[in-house]
Amino acid sequence: MNTPVLIVGGGLTGLSTAVFLAWHGVSATLVERHPGTSEHPKARAINPRTMELFAAVGMADAIRAGRSPISGNTDLVHVETLAGRERVRMPSATPEVIDKISPAGWTLIDQNQLEPILRRRAEEVGADLRFGTELVALRQADRGARVTLRERTTGREYEMTADTVVAADGSRSPLRALLGIGHHGPGVITQLISFFFDADLTEALRGRRIIAAYVNNAEVRGTIIPLDNDRRWVMNVSYFPDRGERGEDFDDERCRTIVRQAVGVTDLPVTIVTGSRPRWDISARIADRMRDGWVFVAGDAAHVMPPTGAFGASTGIQDAYNLAWKIALVRRGVAGPGLLDSYDAERRPVAERTVEQAMLRFAVREGKRYEEVAGAMVSEETMTFGYRYPAGAFVLEAGADDSPEDPAAPSGRPGSRAPHVVLGATSTIDLFGRDFVLLSAGDEQTWSRAAVEAGAKFGVPVAAHAVGPDVPGFADRYGIGSGGASLVRPDGFVAWRSPERPSDPAGALAEALRAVLSV
DSSP states (O other), X not given: OEXXXXXXXXXXXXXXXXXXXXXXXXXXXXXXXXXXXXXXXXXXXXXXXXXXXXXXXXXXXXXXXTOOTXXXXXXXXXXXXXXXXXXXXXXXXXXXXXXXXXXXXXXXXXXXXXHXXXXXXXXXXXXXXXXXXXXXXXXXXXXXXXXXXXXXXXXXXXXXXXXXXXXXOOTTOHHHHHHTOOEEEEEEEEEEEEEEEEOOOHHHHTTOOEEEEEEESXXXXXXXXXXXXXXXXXXXXXXXXXXXXXXXXXXXXXXXXXXXXXXXXXTOOOEEOOSOOOEEEEEEEEESOSEETTXXXXXXXXXXXXXXXXXXXXXXXXXHHHHHHHHHHHHTTSSOTHHHHHHHHHHHHXXXXXXXXXHHHHXXXXXXXXXXXXXXXXXXHHHHHOOBOSSSSSOOOTTOOOOOOOTTSOOOOTTBBOOOOEETTEEGGGGOSSSEEEEESSOHHHHHHHHHHHHHHHTXXXXXXEOOTTSTTHHHHHTOOTTOEEEEOTTSBXXXXXXXXXXXXXXXXXXXXHHHHTO
């Protein structure tokens, strides 16, 4: 039994990988040890950059249709108690700011709402999904890997060969451990238990429409999260095994007391909802490498971070898209294996910086004054859109570095996200997603011929679009003058640009494609 790609893990990253691979023409088999998708909210928001990727594969409408009842909420508050003093509100980008950067916006959707949507789409596009199945052994060869899989309900074991394996099996990642890939970072920061409760918090909220309230007082350190924007909530509360606390000690009465201490109303009527009370931890760590032979590590298996800033899920989904188009081109034989090396070179530095920023935000959640970390903190919109790759599948320009840029004033240089420019009723962003795209500043015929010629030389489609001088901001945002052009990758990152028209446009474009494709 053979599969082009085996995905280990059926959470947000694994399911997204299956969908993105199918979009690029690659079939995949996915195995997940649990019997189904997540029953708990976990991740709560998908950032606009990730929504751009979902829009590229035709999923944005379905995801927005499944958004949470709290989708209109805006407040992330740090409080001593919900009814008491508000310590700080972290700054966040307004819709007006985002509109200038992207045609997409934030989508508030809980993980247990998003995963079924992704699962349905993966099944529709032909992915072979095997829930209740775990990987128990892996042996790599010169080309691909042989794995042993086990059905958890029957115990039946069988073997499968895969040309490529994606490890998306979560923060504890048995596959990463099997490969001997180490990790670094602070590690486990705190342990938590989650439970649902019903209560009327109208008076304590005082008109605020919260996405989450981070509580920190002498009795409770945790988070109150709305589920239905009415009476049902989830409470995530830290507990401390080194002080003798145990997860099983959190019975209904103790949970009721914790809610009252967090809300700050001692006689608050509270109903604890029966059901599972999962224990989990907040950790911060990054894999020492994100590739081992034919195995690629993605999502929480590659980087786990505190759930502050809504970085974790989106970073993993962006890993998946970065990897999918590269696997597709290598499988088609139009790109060399060096293209796959660029996955680690590009995504691991992003993981390092994102974990660092999540830790700064988590420090405020744990009681540090915002002013103490503000100087090191990068804005939400810069973290979402402004990160730049230090090296990878693009033509690096002299003097470039990987410091984040202000997405409201983008450079358009290779290794950065291609800027949003309004084109009538659409955006430049809407042009990206499957093939390479060549955007030129008005010189339509020259660059159109070059795109056809260079694309044919390497067997990759290059869609050419001329942007007229009447489109405000295009030349400045892309850093090209009259007659210049910018080559954008399938994932919407700039691969190469020529500020002015070169003497041999087709030859220059072909050399750029050669470098990007590693051929």
